[in-house]
Amino acid sequence: MKNHQLIEIGNVLKKYSSFAIFSHANADGDAFGSMLGLGMTLKLLGKKVSYFLPEPVPKVYAFLKDYNLINVAPLNHNDVGILLDSSDIGRIDQLSTHFKSFDVTINIDHHETNDYFATYNYTDKDAPSTTCIILKLIEDAQLPINSDISNALYVGLLTDTGSFHYANTTRNAFLTATKLVKYGADPSSMAKKIFEEETLAHLKLIGIALERMNLRNKIAFSYVTYTDMKSLNASEEDAEGIINLVRKYKDADVAILFKEVGNKVIRVSLRSKRKNINVQDIAVLFNGGGHAAASGCTLHGDLHEAMEQLLSKAEIMLKDANKNK
C-alpha cells in the first residue's frame, strides 16, 4: 500500500506504445477530464490510446476533445491498462475483466480509500481532483501539455470542487487552476459549457422539485414523478443535479431527492450538511452506497410509500446522530 513516484509512472508511459484508459460508471467531470487529459498527453508523445467507460456516455461533457473516441476504440491492441479516479476495480463493472487482462496496469486516484490493485499505483486523498494529480504527473515527468489537455484537466478540478465551493478547495486547488490557465485552460468557457447550457426540461424539473420542497425535522426533501418526467419529455440526465438546490436550504441537516425515473423505479439522492451525519448509512439500508456527505440508492414500488419508508429511517438516524454529537 505504498505509492510509486509519479516519475516512475511517467517512465512507464514513455516506455510502452499503446494504452487503454478506463474510468468509472456514472462518469463525472473528473472521470472525463482525467481520462481525456492523460490520453491527449500520451497522444502528443506519439502513443496509441483507447478510452473506455462501462456505460453509454452522457452528453454533458461532449465539448471536450477526444470525447467522441470513448468506447469506440478497438479492444485488442493495448500494452498498458490505466484506471483513473476509481478506488477499486469494481467501479468499472464488466470492464474489470478487460482491465485485469493487461500485464502492466496503472491506478491514479484521489479517493479516501484505495485498493492499490494495479502494478503501479498513485493515490493522494488530499488532491482536490484526479486531474490535479495528472497535472502533477505531467510536470514531474515532463510530459507535454496544451490547451485542450489543460481544459480537460480544469473540468475535473472545477466539477470535483463544486465550482470551488467544497472543502477540497485547498491552496493546491487554486495553484493547480493558476497553472492550468497558464497552460491554456479557459475557465469561463468551460464553466459556460457545463453550467449555462441547461435544457428546458432540467430547469422545469428544478422548478417542480423546489416548489414541492418540504421539511421533516431537519430533513429537506422533494420529489419528481414519472408523470413529470414524461410530460417534460425529460431524460434521467435532465434530472441530474437537482439535489444541489434542495441542499441549499439553510435549516437542513440532510437533503433528500426522490426521482421516479421509470415506472416504479425511484432514484434517491442523499446529501449531508453536517460532519456528524453520514448519509451513506441510510443509503446502505436500501442497497445503495456512496460517501458520508453524498450517497444514493434505488427504490422500487409506489413513490409515496417508498418516500415514507426511507424518510422514516432517515429521521431515526438523524435523531441518533444529534443525540450522540
Added chain:
Amino acid sequence: MKNHQLIEIGNVLKKYSSFAIFSHANADGDAFGSMLGLGMTLKLLGKKVSYFLPEPVPKVYAFLKDYNLINVAPLNHNDVGILLDSSDIGRIDQLSTHFKSFDVTINIDHHETNDYFATYNYTDKDAPSTTCIILKLIEDAQLPINSDISNALYVGLLTDTGSFHYANTTRNAFLTATKLVKYGADPSSMAKKIFEEETLAHLKLIGIALERMNLRNKIAFSYVTYTDMKSLNASEEDAEGIINLVRKYKDADVAILFKEVGNKVIRVSLRSKRKNINVQDIAVLFNGGGHAAASGCTLHGDLHEAMEQLLSKAEIMLKDANKNK
C-alpha cells in the same frame, strides 16, 4: 486620468489617523469584501475606521467581521474618505456630499470606466474584483493581513467572478485566491455561508419562476407576482439571484426576470448571453441601467402589461442585433 501607484496610496493610509470607507448602493460581495477587508487592515495599523453604505445593509454578508459596524460609526471625525468598487460618486447616492467633504479622498475600483474623482485614484479594469486590488495594495505597501481580512477579500473575488464562472476568471483571479488561502481565507466556509444557507422563501421563489419559465424567440423569461411574495412571506432579498437560473437555459440569448416586489412595482433583471447583445440598451429605455451583460430597471403598473411592453421592445432589439452580427 492616470493611476497613482498603490505604494503612494499605502503611504496616505499610513500617514493619516482616521478613515471613512464607503461603497455603492445595492452592495454586493465585492462592496462588502473590499470595505471590510481594507477597514480591518487599517485597524491593524492602529487607525480609526468608519464604514458607510447609502442603504440599509442586506443580511447575506452578515457573517463577515466588522459587518455590524457599517452605518453605525459617528460621521464627524475622519481624515480621509475612501470610496471602493464604485466608478463614480453618484453610486453612493446621498452619501456623496459626505464623501466630497473630505480634503483627501481615495478611489479604488475595477469597473470598465471610472471618473477619477478622488485625490488618489487606482482603477484596474482587468482586476477580477476590487478585493484583488486591495490585496495588491496590502502586498505592495506591506500592510498587515490576517484570516478575517483574507476571508473578506476572498468573498469579493468569489462573488464577482460568479464562483469562478465568469470571463474575469483570469490567471490573476486564481493567483489571488491562492495567496488569500495562504493568508488564512477558508474558501469552503465562505462558499457555504453565501450559497448554502438559503431561505425556504428563496428556494420556493426559484421553483415558481422556473416552472413558469417561457420562451419568446431567443428570450427566456419568467416572473414572480406580489401574491407569490406575500404568500411566502418573502422579502425582496429572498428574490435576489433567481435570474442566474433563468439564464442557464441553453437556447437563450437573453434572460429576463420580472419580480413584482410591491403593489404595481416590478423590478426587472436582464442578462445577455451573447457578446453582440447589450441588454443595457433595453434597460435604459425604461430608465434603468447597468452593463452590457447585466442590467436592470423598475416598471410600474400591471405586471402582465409591463411584461408585454418590455418583452416586445426586447424582441425588436434582439432581431436588430442578430441582423447586424
